[in-house]
Amino acid sequence: QVQLVESGGGLVQPGGSLRLSCAVSGSVFSIATMGWFRQALGKEREFIAASRNGGATYYADSVKGRFTISRDNAKNTVYLQMNSLKPEDTANYYCAAADPKTPYGPWWQLKTYKTWGQGTQVTVSS
Numbered sequence: 001q002v003q004l005v006e007s008g009g010g011l012v013q014p015g016g017s018l019r020l021s022c023a024v025s026g027s028v029f030s031i032a033t034m035g036w037f038r039q040a041l042g043k044e045r046e047f048i049a050a051s052r053n054g055g056a057t058y059y060a061d062s063v064k065g066r067f068t069i070s071r072d073n074a075k076n077t078v079y080l081q082m083n084s085l086k087p088e089d090t091a092n093y094y095c096a097a098a099d100p101k102t103p104y105g106p107w108w109q110l111k112t113y114k115t116w117g118q119g120t121q122v123t124v125s126s
Helices: none
Strands: 004-007 010-012 018-024 033-039 046-052 057-059 067-072 077-082 091-098 113-116 120-124
Touching (some): 004 091, 018 033, 018 091, 018 120, 033 067, 033 077, 046 077, 077 091
Parallel strands (some): 010 120
Antiparallel strands (some): 018 077, 033 046, 067 077, 091 113
16 A cells, blocks of 8 residues: 655745655556645645656646646655745645556546545745
């Protein structure tokens, strides 16, 4: 069973940057799809970014051009680089690993993912 541990959240001013990390217990290369989601207070969890192990990446329109997802196979870690942060980016951020039964399922759907981290809080405020 894969385990995921996020880190890197915190308080940042609008316009600032943060890099979130998701440490994977096991080979991240073997996981077909890794995703990042976020959930703001009182709102549903929403898709942010996804990475296929073949190299393809996908982003929500709200973060396209500002956020970048990447994998470091040597470190078994997935990153989310977040630039030009806005107050509306404030949320708890989760990484997720695709269910081995649906490795290449729709990357934007929660049901594609089986394993979730505990989340890391990002607060964008002046």
